[in-house]
Amino acid sequence: MAKINTIIFDLGGVLIDWNPEYVFLKAFNGDKEKTKWFLENICTSDWNENQDGGYPLAKATDDLVRKFPEYEEYIRLFYGEWEDMLGGAIEGTVDAFKQLIDSKAFKIVALTNWSSETFPIAQNRFQFLKWFEGIVVSGDEKTRKPFKEIYNITLNRFNITPEKSIFIDDNLRNIEAARQLGINGIHFKNPEQLKEALKNYQINLS
Template sequence: MKNQEQKEYQAIIFDLGAVLIDWNPRYLYRKIFSSEEETEDFLRNICTADWNEQQDAGRSLLEGTEQLIATHPQQANNIRAFYGRWQEMMGGEISGTVQLLQQLKNTGKYKLYALTNWSNETFPLALMQYRSLQLFDGIVVSGREKQRKPDPAFYQLLLDRYQVDAAAALFIDDNLRNVAGAENCGIDSILFTNPDQLKNELINKCILF
């Protein structure tokens, strides 16, 4: 039996935010608040990751915003800024990862897919803005499907839609929870930390040379 480094992959599946695209709400809220402490407090207790993920799972931006304002009316303007100024959270493409994606495309050996937790209302803006997204053979967006990582059904949706064999796929994500979810579905995975680390992992797996 082949060892992990010699495994033959047919499909490589990327997460997008913080892997290929630099998205961070701090880029916006550091403009709004006067201190890092205020920024972190707001993102930890008001516009939390869990709240944002409900929009990623298909809840409308309007509904999510208004529900949160009803709970924190004193923060209404700052809450509305989350999606009203959403593009100010974008730091651009992560060039090192884009280069690796292009190298993988150039080999002609792999099908390339993206599996992303992203609101269906904001994703079209990213699709227009970032050319690297055109390199994928398919993109599955949680907000469109009303499912999200790490739900096993969301990984399976991509596998079924594009006829990908889980045993011949590799998944890349910066979130350990999502990596564990993929591995539970039988998909070999890499926990992304930075492009250099990813490059080394791909070389170790004999995907790049």
């Protein structure tokens, strides 16, 4: 196994708690079934990912309102109250990130599926985003995970050797795409599991 010299972090679901349920449970008066149905059938993850790939938020909202006019009030909440979908930092992962930074043994960058229109909100809220050597934001690149292009942009921009890097993401689909390019992957579930998985690469954190 090649010695690891680069760590690539996903952000949402790994370092930052982001969940549309925070907005829609409130909108639907705590009704979990209604919230689940709405997010699986109207404001779906596929729809949101299209904006992560660079599609304008206002246009996406209007498109969906035309398709489902009876849900206009709720559709407009998605980006209208998007900031309330941000929870806090996932502290255990931030702690691991800090230890990796302090070790000075790795190049550490981020690769995130995120709209360029909403990413500045996260940058203002989470100071640890400044610790990265660089962040590849899908909305800026007009492509997103799991498409090969965005991984290649990341590898080339930061002069990363795939076999010497680890990509950490909470979406298995994105990990599998990275592995196709020779990048080592850790499917993130929680901070404790991440620290255990890093031991497989001779990276020991407290």
